[in-house]
Each structure stands twice: as C-alpha cells, then as structure tokens.
Amino acid sequence: MSAALALILTGCSDDEPKQQASKAHNPWDHSHEAEVTDIQKHVFEHEFAAECVDREVKNSINKDNDRKRFAKPCMCVATFMMKDLTAIEAEKFLKEKKTTQSLRIRFESAAYHCLQEKEQPKSPQLFNRR
Numbered sequence: 657m658s659a660a661l662a663l664i665l666t667g668c669s670d671d672e673p674k675q676q677a678s679k680a681h682n683p684w685d686h687s688h689e690a691e692v693t694d695i696q697k698h699v700f701e702h703e704f705a706a707e708c709v710d711r712e713v714k715n716s717i718n719k720d721n722d723r724k725r726f727a728k729p730c731m732c733v734a735t736f737m738m739k740d741l742t743a744i745e746a747e748k749f750l751k752e753k754k755t756t757q758s759l760r761i762r763f764e765s766a767a768y769h770c771l772q773e774k775e776q777p778k779s780p781q782l783f784n785r786r
Contacts, residue, residue, distance in 0.1 A: 690743040697738045700746055705734040732770035737762050 708730035709723055716722040740762065748754045
C-alpha cells in the first residue's frame with residue numbers, strides 16, 4: 657500500500673518540473689515572437705524596393721532610365737526577403753531605419769535568386785552545330 661502511495665505521489669510531483677522546464681527560455685526558439693502582419697510585410701516590400709532602387713541609381717548619370725531598369729529586380733529582392741521577415745527585422749527596418757545582419761544575409765540570397773531568374777543571353781555560335 658505504501659509503495660502504491662509513493663508511486664502516486666511521485667507521479668504527481670513530476671508534472672510541476674515538466675511545466676517549468678517547458679517555460680524555460682530557449683534563445684533559439686523564435687516561435688514566441690510576434691507575427692508580422694500583412695500590412696507590415698507590404699510596407700517593408702515597397703520601402704525596401706525603393707531604397708534598393710535609390711542605392712542603385714545613386715551615382716547614375718541617367719537616373720530616370722536606371723530607375724525603370726532597377727525597379728523589377730529590386731522588387732523581386734524585396735518580395736523574396738519579405739517571405740521570411742520576422743517582427744524584429746520589420747521593426748528595425750521600418751521604425752528605426754536600421755538593417756539587421758540577418759537582412760543583409762537574406763539580401764545576398766535574394767539578389768542571387770532574382771538575378772538567376774533573368775534570362776541569360778545566348779553565347780555566340782562559332783560553328784553551326786545542332
């Protein structure tokens with residue numbers, strides 16, 4: 657009888673530590689972060705694309721033509737980056753006008769992705785082989 661009572665009491669006391677352990681802060685768990693709203697993503701997309709175009713035409717001679725030329729690739733980069741945007745990154749970029757390291761890394765990946773989409777010109781044919 658005392659063995660059964662000991663097992664019951666032991667079973668009940670195990671619940672408390674498990675609950676506390678699940679509430680422990682895990683710095684790698686970002687599931688508790690606030691969600692980024694669709695409006696924030698949309699604003700980020702357009703502001704980032706505009707900043708990208710401005711950066712590209714900064715030293716340009718023909719700014720109007722270059723703005724048109726860079727609009728599509730910059731929007732592609734912004735859209736690609738927006739997909740994995742976190743609430744912290746959105747706040748830093750939109751409110752504090754700062755670019756986080758994670759956004760810089762994602763920019764490199766997005767730029768590579770968007771430039772790969774562009775159709776490459778065909779190389780010259782030296783011999784007419786089929």
